[in-house]
Amino acid sequence: MTDHSPSPELLAKAETLTEALPYMQRYKGATFVVKYGGHAMGDPELARDFAEDVVLLKAVGINPVVVHGGGPQIGAMLKLLGVESSFIDGLRVTDEQTAKVAEMVLSGAINKELVAWIGQAGGRAIGISGKDAGFVRASKLARTTRDPDSNIERAVDLGFVGEPEAIDRRVLDTISDAGMIPVVAPVGYGADGMTYNINADTMAGAIAGAMGAARLFLLTDVAGVLDKERNLLTDLDPAKIAALQADGTITGGMIPKLETCVAAVEAGVDAAVILDGRVPHAMLLEIFTRRGAGTLVHR
Numbered sequence: 001m002t003d004h005s006p007s008p009e010l011l012a013k014a015e016t017l018t019e020a021l022p023y024m025q026r027y028k029g030a031t032f033v034v035k036y037g038g039h040a041m042g043d044p045e046l047a048r049d050f051a052e053d054v055v056l057l058k059a060v061g062i063n064p065v066v067v068h069g070g071g072p073q074i075g076a077m078l079k080l081l082g083v084e085s086s087f088i089d090g091l092r093v094t095d096e097q098t099a100k101v102a103e104m105v106l107s108g109a110i111n112k113e114l115v116a117w118i119g120q121a122g123g124r125a126i127g128i129s130g131k132d133a134g135f136v137r138a139s140k141l142a143r144t145t146r147d148p149d150s151n152i153e154r155a156v157d158l159g160f161v162g163e164p165e166a167i168d169r170r171v172l173d174t175i176s177d178a179g180m181i182p183v184v185a186p187v188g189y190g191a192d193g194m195t196y197n198i199n200a201d202t203m204a205g206a207i208a209g210a211m212g213a214a215r216l217f218l219l220t221d222v223a224g225v226l227d228k229e230r231n232l233l234t235d236l237d238p239a240k241i242a243a244l245q246a247d248g249t250i251t252g253g254m255i256p257k258l259e260t261c262v263a264a265v266e267a268g269v270d271a272a273v274i275l276d277g278r279v280p281h282a283m284l285l286e287i288f289t290r291r292g293a294g295t296l297v298h299r
Contacts (some may be wrong), residue, residue, distance in 0.1 A: 020288035026266045027287070028061035030214035031176070032184070033269075035204035036114070038221040038277045047117050050219075054181060056284070059074060063176040065127075066118075067184045069200035070110045074102050083123040088156050091143070094197050099160035102197045103129070106185040114183050125181040128171070130164070130188035131195065135171040136203070137298030138162030138188030138196040140248035162188055162196025164206035172211065205260040209267030216264045218257055224295030225254060237296050238262045242289030271298040 032264045036050060057064045071092075078085055078101055078198045086093045094102065118125040130136025141161045144153045175182045186203040188196050201218055208216035228249055236244075243257050244250045250258060254274075261272035271289040275294035283294040 010253065016289075018289065021182050023288045024060045027214055029063070031063045031065060031211045032057060032215045032217065032287075033065045033067065033204050033208035033211060033213045034219065034283065035067050035069070036219055036277070037071075037200055038219060041068070041070070041110070043278075045158045046074055046278065046280065048116075048121070050277070050283075051114075051117035051121040053122070053281055054118060057287075058123055058179075058181055062287070063214075065172055065176070065182050065184065065211065066114065067083075067186060067204040067206060068106075068110055068114055069186065070106045070197050071104075073110055077101055077105050091156075091158055091161070094159040094161050096160065099195055099197055103185075103195055106187055106197070107115065108263070111185045113184055118181055118183070123177065123181055125150075125183050126175050127183045127185070128175075129185040130203070133171045134189070135168055135184075136164050136198070136206075138189035138190050138198060139165040139286040140190065148238075154173060160194060160196050162190060162198050162203055164188060164198060165209040167206060169210050172207070189198075199256075200261055201257055201260045205264040205267075205272070208269045208272070209265045211292070212268050213264075214270045216261065217268050217273040217281070217283055217286070218260065218272065218274050220257065220274060221276070221278060222254075222274075223276045223279075224274045225250065229289070233295055236295060237299065238266070238297075241297070249269040258297065265297060265299050271296050273297070276285045 018029055041047065050206055054064050054066060058146065061119060078098065081101065082102045083101060105130040115125045115127040128135065130138065141158055141163050143156050143158055170183050186198040186200045188198050190196055205216060223232050225236060227233055241262060245255060272292050273286055273296050275286055282293045
């Protein structure tokens, strides 16, 4: 007698959809801001997976906003053009020539490539920067550095590096309401009329706060926040983060990422998540399954 029962693989897929249903219902109509960066940007297979995930979010009634980085690509183009770069405390000094190259790479090559990936996945995306329609007004980033010998702090000039000062969310609302996905290059304009390059994490966090987003996702090259035994910490709040930073558990580049997460949740975002963008469909695992996939930061 022929067995016509469904295969275990098909049953598993059906169970996955059933598990995802309450999350789809919960987030329908919500805004998710996703910072896309790291090695996932240089891997065509991961880029295809990411584009499919974003299109799926839109299809189930969630409004995704994508903010992308591009530091390595900017560095490669500067090297190709023979433009020398200087750094202060690991931060690139962005003179006028470097700023023009950065805008060309961010608003041009990377932005339109990501728009094309989303289009190939069946979605409709529009690429913009903070300069379009006066979307993001920026101010010059103020930084200080401490002299290791005298221990005296002094101001440093990073050139045309900025931070978001005001965001007009109507631009993103218009695009999303038209059924399209905004893809944002981290470039803004200043009251002085100058163009400023903005850290992509910072840009995404500020946009998430301005949009009252349900989630901010920071896709990185690590699994999330790890404890001293290298175990993943899946649930953090600002008090826990401060304690982990004080005892040396959180160090280096994870500090500014968590500062962005804390600022976002304090601005009204329901939660922020640090995810490993190298894991295929990590964002879907975090949103639509019970176990999650990264470190969630909440109030």
